[in-house]
Amino acid sequence: MIRAMLRRRYIGWLWLSLMSFTALMLLITYETRWVHPEIHAYFSQSGNLTGQQLATRSRRYLEESLGILLEEGGEGGGDALERARFRIEVGYSLFDIGLYRSDYACTVPSLQRLDTLYDALSRGQVPAHSRLSQDLLQPIRCLTEIEMDQLDRRAEVTNRFVAETHRHQTQVLLGSLMIYLLGLVFWGMHERKRRLADRATQESLHWMAQALRDPLTGVGNRSALHDDVLADHGRPLGLLLIDIDYFKQYNDALGHPEGDRLLRELVALIDRALGGDARLYRMGGDEFAALLPCDDRQVLEQACAAVVAAMREAALPHPDHPGGADVTLSVGGVQFTADRDAFADAYATADRALYRVKAQGRDGWQTGP
Ligand SMILES: Nc1nc2c(ncn2[C@@H]2O[C@H](COP(=O)(O)OP(=O)(O)OP(=O)(O)O)[C@@H](O)[C@H]2O)c(=O)[nH]1
Numbered sequence: 001m002i003r004a005m006l007r008r009r010y011i012g013w014l015w016l017s018l019m020s021f022t023a024l025m026l027l028i029t030y031e032t033r034w035v036h037p038e039i040h041a042y043f044s045q046s047g048n049l050t051g052q053q054l055a056t057r058s059r060r061y062l063e064e065s066l067g068i069l070l071e072e073g074g075e076g077g078g079d080a081l082e083r084a085r086f087r088i089e090v091g092y093s094l095f096d097i098g099l100y101r102s103d104y105a106c107t108v109p110s111l112q113r114l115d116t117l118y119d120a121l122s123r124g125q126v127p128a129h130s131r132l133s134q135d136l137l138q139p140i141r142c143l144t145e146i147e148m149d150q151l152d153r154r155a156e157v158t159n160r161f162v163a164e165t166h167r168h169q170t171q172v173l174l175g176s177l178m179i180y181l182l183g184l185v186f187w188g189m190h191e192r193k194r195r196l197a198d199r200a201t202q203e204s205l206h207w208m209a210q211a212l213r214d215p216l217t218g219v220g221n222r223s224a225l226h227d228d229v230l231a232d233h234g235r236p237l238g239l240l241l242i243d244i245d246y247f248k249q250y251n252d253a254l255g256h257p258e259g260d261r262l263l264r265e266l267v268a269l270i271d272r273a274l275g276g277d278a279r280l281y282r283m284g285g286d287e288f289a290a291l292l293p294c295d296d297r298q299v300l301e302q303a304c305a306a307v308v309a310a311m312r313e314a315a316l317p318h319p320d321h322p323g324g325a326d327v328t329l330s331v332g333g334v335q336f337t338a339d340r341d342a343f344a345d346a347y348a349t350a351d352r353a354l355y356r357v358k359a360q361g362r363d364g365w366q367t368g369p
Pocket of ligand 1: 216243244245246247248249251255256257258259260263284285286358
């Protein structure tokens, strides 16, 4: 089902990222809401004086009082009785707590015993040892019981708090892990889309480059020449149109594969003759064009002469040249300022110059107009 959802276009990686972010916020909010009441519960139940601490203090006062009465008893005189009475009074007030009264059945009878004892001491009567032990030991036992129970309750609350903390930690951990994994999935989806888009762009660029290239020789084609002229708008350029003489006869004599080889060799030869600044194009068949920076007619003429001379020097055999020569070239050149309309005129001018060379016997160059 999730796969089906993911396949739907409108659940893009952005939506999914938003969802994971929302999930994270919800998790944090939930955990924040939990922490405060839980901590509050922990401290209110186990950390105040109504817990075991009052019972402990009360028991200590009663034990001290018992000690005074047993050791000094009647011989200690009024001072001993007063000290014992004072401790019983304080022990009583610490014992007389609503929580103890309601939760521990031994509290009320113990308080009554302490009350009776206190009255007797106030009247200067010290009960017999056996009676005294009963009157004080019973409340002390009750207080010990309260202490133990309060400690147990405290331990229980602590254990629950620890267990809850552990549970919430696990929830946060698992939640974070899930969100992290979701993030990875979203990132992967995004990355996949980006790669596909990159590949599509690369392929488009590749095919665009291929569309501008002559597959046989690797140089640009007619469209590339137009694009480059437009890109060089306003610059002074020289345009050379270069054509092999009697290429048909060459093909007929040696076959098309040899003709292809000659075309490729010609590209390398022109390249060397014109140097690195020139750009070469194949117009079709055995006709090539060259563009070069040219702000001086002399530069143009030197370029034309260099190409023709390079072919002569290469002395590539032409078995069926009507003039009995090696392979020769005819070149027409023109100088112009790069511009869409100017280029059409310049091309026609160079073509006419080339035609004149052909008409005058080939193996040469001319420039126009
Ligand atoms: N090998 C080969 N030949 C091609 C290719 N494209 C065109 N040709 C041949 O090039 C020849 C061009 O012939 P023409 O236009 O008469 O030119 P030419 O024989 O050089 O004559 P001139 O230019 O007047 O000297 C034709 O025979 C075409 O078949 C190619 O890609 N490879």
